[in-house]
Amino acid sequence: MTKNLAKSAISQKRVLDAAARIFRDYGYAGTTMRAIADEADLKAGSIYYHYKSKDDLISAVLDIGIRAVTDNVDKALKALPETATGRERIEAAIRAHLSAIIEVGDYTLATRRALGQVPEPIRARNRYMRDAYGAIWQKILADAHERGEFNTTANLSLARLFILGALNWTVEWFKPGGRPIDDVAREFAAVVLDGLSGNGGAAAAGPSESVRTPTLP
Amino acid sequence: MTKNLAKSAISQKRVLDAAARIFRDYGYAGTTMRAIADEADLKAGSIYYHYKSKDDLISAVLDIGIRAVTDNVDKALKALPETATGRERIEAAIRAHLSAIIEVGDYTLATRRALGQVPEPIRARNRYMRDAYGAIWQKILADAHERGEFNTTANLSLARLFILGALNWTVEWFKPGGRPIDDVAREFAAVVLDGLSGNGGAAAAGPSESVRTPTLP
Amino acid sequence: MTKNLAKSAISQKRVLDAAARIFRDYGYAGTTMRAIADEADLKAGSIYYHYKSKDDLISAVLDIGIRAVTDNVDKALKALPETATGRERIEAAIRAHLSAIIEVGDYTLATRRALGQVPEPIRARNRYMRDAYGAIWQKILADAHERGEFNTTANLSLARLFILGALNWTVEWFKPGGRPIDDVAREFAAVVLDGLSGNGGAAAAGPSESVRTPTLP
Amino acid sequence: MTKNLAKSAISQKRVLDAAARIFRDYGYAGTTMRAIADEADLKAGSIYYHYKSKDDLISAVLDIGIRAVTDNVDKALKALPETATGRERIEAAIRAHLSAIIEVGDYTLATRRALGQVPEPIRARNRYMRDAYGAIWQKILADAHERGEFNTTANLSLARLFILGALNWTVEWFKPGGRPIDDVAREFAAVVLDGLSGNGGAAAAGPSESVRTPTLP
DNA sequence: TATGAATGAGTGTTCATTCAT
DNA sequence: AATGAATGAACACTCATTCAT
Numbered sequence: 001m002t003k004n005l006a007k008s009a010i011s012q013k014r015v016l017d018a019a020a021r022i023f024r025d026y027g028y029a030g031t032t033m034r035a036i037a038d039e040a041d042l043k044a045g046s047i048y049y050h051y052k053s054k055d056d057l058i059s060a061v062l063d064i065g066i067r068a069v070t071d072n073v074d075k076a077l078k079a080l081p082e083t084a085t086g087r088e089r090i091e092a093a094i095r096a097h098l099s100a101i102i103e104v105g106d107y108t109l110a111t112r113r114a115l116g117q118v119p120e121p122i123r124a125r126n127r128y129m130r131d132a133y134g135a136i137w138q139k140i141l142a143d144a145h146e147r148g149e150f151n152t153t154a155n156l157s158l159a160r161l162f163i164l165g166a167l168n169w170t171v172e173w174f175k176p177g178g179r180p181i182d183d184v185a186r187e188f189a190a191v192v193l194d195g196l197s198g199n200g201g202a203a204a205a206g207p208s209e210s211v212r213t214p215t216l217p
Numbered sequence: 218m219t220k221n222l223a224k225s226a227i228s229q230k231r232v233l234d235a236a237a238r239i240f241r242d243y244g245y246a247g248t249t250m251r252a253i254a255d256e257a258d259l260k261a262g263s264i265y266y267h268y269k270s271k272d273d274l275i276s277a278v279l280d281i282g283i284r285a286v287t288d289n290v291d292k293a294l295k296a297l298p299e300t301a302t303g304r305e306r307i308e309a310a311i312r313a314h315l316s317a318i319i320e321v322g323d324y325t326l327a328t329r330r331a332l333g334q335v336p337e338p339i340r341a342r343n344r345y346m347r348d349a350y351g352a353i354w355q356k357i358l359a360d361a362h363e364r365g366e367f368n369t370t371a372n373l374s375l376a377r378l379f380i381l382g383a384l385n386w387t388v389e390w391f392k393p394g395g396r397p398i399d400d401v402a403r404e405f406a407a408v409v410l411d412g413l414s415g416n417g418g419a420a421a422a423g424p425s426e427s428v429r430t431p432t433l434p
Numbered sequence: 435m436t437k438n439l440a441k442s443a444i445s446q447k448r449v450l451d452a453a454a455r456i457f458r459d460y461g462y463a464g465t466t467m468r469a470i471a472d473e474a475d476l477k478a479g480s481i482y483y484h485y486k487s488k489d490d491l492i493s494a495v496l497d498i499g500i501r502a503v504t505d506n507v508d509k510a511l512k513a514l515p516e517t518a519t520g521r522e523r524i525e526a527a528i529r530a531h532l533s534a535i536i537e538v539g540d541y542t543l544a545t546r547r548a549l550g551q552v553p554e555p556i557r558a559r560n561r562y563m564r565d566a567y568g569a570i571w572q573k574i575l576a577d578a579h580e581r582g583e584f585n586t587t588a589n590l591s592l593a594r595l596f597i598l599g600a601l602n603w604t605v606e607w608f609k610p611g612g613r614p615i616d617d618v619a620r621e622f623a624a625v626v627l628d629g630l631s632g633n634g635g636a637a638a639a640g641p642s643e644s645v646r647t648p649t650l651p
Numbered sequence: 652m653t654k655n656l657a658k659s660a661i662s663q664k665r666v667l668d669a670a671a672r673i674f675r676d677y678g679y680a681g682t683t684m685r686a687i688a689d690e691a692d693l694k695a696g697s698i699y700y701h702y703k704s705k706d707d708l709i710s711a712v713l714d715i716g717i718r719a720v721t722d723n724v725d726k727a728l729k730a731l732p733e734t735a736t737g738r739e740r741i742e743a744a745i746r747a748h749l750s751a752i753i754e755v756g757d758y759t760l761a762t763r764r765a766l767g768q769v770p771e772p773i774r775a776r777n778r779y780m781r782d783a784y785g786a787i788w789q790k791i792l793a794d795a796h797e798r799g800e801f802n803t804t805a806n807l808s809l810a811r812l813f814i815l816g817a818l819n820w821t822v823e824w825f826k827p828g829g830r831p832i833d834d835v836a837r838e839f840a841a842v843v844l845d846g847l848s849g850n851g852g853a854a855a856a857g858p859s860e861s862v863r864t865p866t867l868p
Numbered sequence: 869t870a871t872g873a874a875t876g877a878g879t880g881t882t883c884a885t886t887c888a889t
Numbered sequence: 890a891a892t893g894a895a896t897g898a899a900c901a902c903t904c905a906t907t908c909a910t
Contacts, residue, residue, distance in 0.1 A: 027244075027334045028246070029246025029247050032882080032883060033883075042890095043891070044884085044892095045894090048886080049891070050890090116329075116333065116334075117245075117246060117334060154408075158404050161383070162383045162405070165382055166386075168382070168386065170378075188375070190412075191371075191412070192408075194368070194412040195408070195409060224873085225873080249899085249901085250900080259875095261902085262875065262902080262903075265902070271902090442869080445870095461678070461767055461768040462678075466905080476870075477870070477872075479871060479872075480869075480870045487905080488904095488906090550678050550763070550764045585845070585846075588842075592842065595820070596842055599816055599820025600816040602816070603812070603820065618809075622809070626846060629841075629842070629844045658893085658894085659894075662894080683878080684879080684881080685878090685880095693895080696883085697895050700895070704881080705879095
């Protein structure tokens, strides 16, 4: 019984992983249940034993994608001492964000690729979770501001959009195996905090090797 | 003759605009020719009188999206005096970028939504155009750096990715009718150049009203 | 008026010829009005000024194909003296058949290609004309038989089927510019009348150069 | 397992038979997958479980049509004793040809009807098989000639075209249930070998009852 | 006479989903 | 738990035909 249950759970995971990979490569509409089944070494009909529908599957994939990032950043922040500075928190959050999207890369990329095509109800559900992640960043910035670490004229809302935009975009160009996550996180924080013309800047000298030509929608 | 020509051109434009709106709302795969036809007040078969295929249509939409931005930024930069500072150039470029994506908002959003699902050959063609836009920014930053306007330790590649990422993202939250483009452009440039903790900062005080809750992939 | 009429007639003929060529190359269902229009240097809609429908067009093409053969064979037989032998009549008919299908080759080939796909009412109408042609051959054979030129045991019905089958098939392999029609007609008659093992035989020695590898349905 | 296999095979055969009948009646282009599905008591989409495409289906039908004839004739010739005369061989081949096209009548007629409209690659593949059948007849005639059974002036190429033409045509008028195949084969051979005016002639006296009015393209 | 533009019925094909086994 | 077979609704696209100009 336990064994069967375990076996079932394994199968379920196999299907989910397969789905993430296929959604990542072909988007939501471009993905067929047959393709997922092939990837999971199953027949199309069998998927329905584990998941009720295609929407059910994409939903699960989407959730994992955002939850991994949220949880990881949450955990990293909690691991920090009370005394940590805003800069340290920002760096830590960026680091956690990056390592999470690497960890569950297939799910993150699947989200990036598929989210735009997913039926609205599912997207709404996912948006809710992602807004919660936005709130985390809002708090990080607000805290730093209160501590007086920011320029008094700084526009926090804009800054948050700015950071999240850039952070979301990393998934497009950041590749594991290039420059260490720590470096990128530090550079990123430096740009955000000190600016390009600023005098502070822990911004590393050389060009990052984990960087590709960017694209623009 | 002239009238017929005009009539044809108008119909064609009507179809293209309709396509942009539908692609924007449903993505590439999620868009049906019937939906476009409905939006254009035509029957599905009639679209084919104006465009050879769905791919032909999305191709046209994609091109307009990026070309509007590229051309507008190009023109704005050329309109600047030789003596313009890097900051001025960056501000001008951001302003031109924002006004272009507002001008052809449907096309830009359609691109954002559909690009990931489009057949590779079409995407490749579009990527080429978008890379050219990346090169424009590369040059803006490199020039400013040479003029000594940037922190010597600044990582230009990362900065470009940062800016383009944030800029690309604006399409998600920036709505016309909110805060004036000029203000947002100035704030944006301030964050980029001076950082949040910087001392410079033309960054306006209040929160931008043209700002919505951000989302994350 | 007369001029306009003439012009119209010319246009009509141009459309008909174009139709024959296209039907010949693509069959009935495989032929589009657009293709015919292109071939006739017209726009698709304009065909309808000359012919009421696609069926109308194929009908006209079909009629010309069979009528040319029937008329030509009829005329050739009538041109023969009363005293002509059965063999002479058979040879003359074969000659007339071959020259007719060469003369209106596009129409004959169009018939061969398209007939099987044409709506039944049209096919029925055409079949009626073709049966009349069969009757001509029936008479030729019956006359020769009565004159005592045939083996008394000869099965005329079967022979007619045999001859018409082989004759119909010529359209598949007989090409103008190869061996002269006269020769082929004589050889044909020889096989029919004398057989392969027979002693008569005007059948020429060498292989006919107008002959290709045959095919079989 | 065995049962499932059988069930699948039966369904597949049902579809194939249905396809042959519909192709026979409406030609290639005139046949819709929906019509085949109806005939096979299935829904259109279900056909694709058994055959990849319409082309796949017509290909299979075409192959069966020619293969049945070739194999049957081949077998009949091999069953003949070494000492069999040319006439015997010709008769045997005709008999085998006729019985084969009766056996798989739908497939043969489908071929006759559809071949001209089928995409070239498929037609080429089938032509290859049909040329092999032509070669069989070439050999029959050449052997008989070498044995001295033919008039020395006989034109073998023309004769082959003649015979194959007439034989191909039989499919148009020969109906099972009429005169026995044996008789028709004997008469046919007689016409070919002895001619209408010849003195030999096993050609039967009465008119064949399995004979219909012929048609001509 | 001829055309540009449009229509609507239909085509082959795909695919999420179901269900008996 | 898994599969083979089937379904039905949809899809992109084609085409004969119409009609105002």
